[in-house]
Amino acid sequence: xxxxxxxxxxxxxxxxxxxxxxxxxxxxxxxxxxxxxxxxxxxxxxxxxxxxxxxxxxxxxxxxxxxxxxxxxxxxxxxxxxxxxxxxxxxxxxxxxxxxxxxxxxxxxxxxxxxxxxxxxxxxxxxxxxxxxxxxxxxxxxxxxxxxxxxxxxxxxxxxxxxxxxxxxxxxxxxxxxxxxxxxxxxxxxxxxxxxxxxxxxxxxxxxxxxxxxxxxxxxxxxxxxxxxxxxxxxxxxxxxxxxxxxxxx
Amino acid sequence: xxxxxxxxxxxxxxxxxxxxxxxxxxxxxxxxxxxxxxxxxxxxxxxxxxxxxxxxxxxxxxxxxxxxxxxxxxxxxxxxxxxxxxxxxxxxxxxxxxxxxxxxxxxxxxxxxxxxxxxxxxxxxxxxxxxxxxxxxxxxxxxxxxxxxxxxxxxxxxxxxxxxxxxxxxxxxxxxxxxxxxxxxxxxxxxxxxxxxxxxxxxxxxxxxxxxxxxxxxxxxxxxxxxxxxxxxxxxxxxxxxxxxxxxxx
DNA sequence: GCCGGCAGTTGATCTAGATCAAATCGTGAT
DNA sequence: ATCACGATTTGATCTAGATCAACTGCCGGC
Numbered sequence: 001x002x003x004x005x006x007x008x009x010x011x012x013x014x015x016x017x018x019x020x021x022x023x024x025x026x027x028x029x030x031x032x033x034x035x036x037x038x039x040x041x042x043x044x045x046x047x048x049x050x051x052x053x054x055x056x057x058x059x060x061x062x063x064x065x066x067x068x069x070x071x072x073x074x075x076x077x078x079x080x081x082x083x084x085x086x087x088x089x090x091x092x093x094x095x096x097x098x099x100x101x102x103x104x105x106x107x108x109x110x111x112x113x114x115x116x117x118x119x120x121x122x123x124x125x126x127x128x129x130x131x132x133x134x135x136x137x138x139x140x141x142x143x144x145x146x147x148x149x150x151x152x153x154x155x156x157x158x159x160x161x162x163x164x165x166x167x168x169x170x171x172x173x174x175x176x177x178x179x180x181x182x183x184x185x186x187x188x189x190x191x192x193x194x195x196x197x198x199x200x201x202x203x204x205x206x207x208x209x210x211x212x213x214x215x216x217x218x219x220x221x222x223x224x225x226x227x228x229x230x231x232x233x234x235x236x237x238x239x240x241x242x243x244x245x246x247x248x249x250x
Numbered sequence: 251x252x253x254x255x256x257x258x259x260x261x262x263x264x265x266x267x268x269x270x271x272x273x274x275x276x277x278x279x280x281x282x283x284x285x286x287x288x289x290x291x292x293x294x295x296x297x298x299x300x301x302x303x304x305x306x307x308x309x310x311x312x313x314x315x316x317x318x319x320x321x322x323x324x325x326x327x328x329x330x331x332x333x334x335x336x337x338x339x340x341x342x343x344x345x346x347x348x349x350x351x352x353x354x355x356x357x358x359x360x361x362x363x364x365x366x367x368x369x370x371x372x373x374x375x376x377x378x379x380x381x382x383x384x385x386x387x388x389x390x391x392x393x394x395x396x397x398x399x400x401x402x403x404x405x406x407x408x409x410x411x412x413x414x415x416x417x418x419x420x421x422x423x424x425x426x427x428x429x430x431x432x433x434x435x436x437x438x439x440x441x442x443x444x445x446x447x448x449x450x451x452x453x454x455x456x457x458x459x460x461x462x463x464x465x466x467x468x469x470x471x472x473x474x475x476x477x478x479x480x481x482x483x484x485x486x487x488x489x490x491x492x493x494x495x496x497x498x499x500x
Numbered sequence: 501g502c503c504g505g506c507a508g509t510t511g512a513t514c515t516a517g518a519t520c521a522a523a524t525c526g527t528g529a530t
Numbered sequence: 531a532t533c534a535c536g537a538t539t540t541g542a543t544c545t546a547g548a549t550c551a552a553c554t555g556c557c558g559g560c
Contacts, residue, residue: 463547464547482556483555
């Protein structure tokens, strides 16, 4: 298990290391990629934020924020996929969201997190101190607006998944997830799409409210019906996205 | 089926009627009840909003916003319960949220609604023209902030329901819903609580991703185990909220 | 008071998906 | 190359909840 970012000490150490090395810890690259946070800030603010923020590589499986913990930072995803998880005391677990670059991670205005955020793939994030960003949010309506927009987007997504969880069959669920990932992954031609699954079968099951066996069966079902082809477990090819979409029936 | 609010014509007519009658269509009562919108506005803004807004009684079952439609207004719930629904082309249906006074209804910045909002009980709402409120949102960071807060609250709720839909048993689901309603309903003593269900068995089923038969069976199960008692289908008494909470196992 | 219809309950059966139990496949260490 | 182990697939059963089918209780109209 890779180590988690557990406290601001952890971050501060890393940060000062970087400063000592004289590496520019700027957020300009975020802006270049239209990072949710950085796109809304003036260049003065960007410079200040850059001085106190930190770009950080995260291994797959590393926890960014733990459920029930108080986190003193926010992040912006620069690369990779982050999964948001809720677990019950008895161990049952549900993934309640997937986030991709350049999404913002963290719940503004509330310190304690009701869910954990964990890198699903190797990832890179830009870490901001909570206090500083909270101040900038209050001072910058445009930033507030950006984050509000993202919250609404996530809300729409969450509700779409509620429909999937509550009312779709196992096959429709798996097709929905493949469709979601395909449309958020990079390399797609006109109709055909190929991508790497950022999630293991177990994680897919936890996202869809199924078991790994059912996920596996439905994947081979989709393969046998020619909607997808599977190479090396993780790599999926969708010859015709329309066919995949039909399996969702929505 | 009671008539829906279908267009701004509909609202404008009603509004001018009220104006002609000289009835003060103010939003002060919203403020008194800490309406999400009105609490964040200056008295000047409140007066302007009041001049263009409309308090309206809604019968149970009346649709406030239709899925897929373009709505030219927002509302604030003043009394009653509103359910947010998604339906699939084949008729399968999922309730994706319940809203109580003084929640805000409508998706800021996006005209087309991906879900329908329908009064679950007789209700009263305060209706605002979209253009005016959008302008006020951009001009008033505090209002933006209020709406952002509500969006985050709804997001938390949606994710909590994702866990319920994906990983809880039928009995836990029903207990969760009763608990949700009990904690949002009014009259509760120290531990014991009594309330009217704002939802029919069919609606509960659509909320929990179950069938009405299963909901009914689980309700009688909870009744027989002494956790709740049921009078007249709709009226529920929970002698001990802790017992109900235990059934949720979270 | 009687009738009709809808909402809810209860019962009998069926099935999608869970659970239990082996195979395989892949990958990284030796 | 070989081994070991975790991830995945596949197969055989089991079961929670769906489906199908009565039945009951509650109004509202006549």
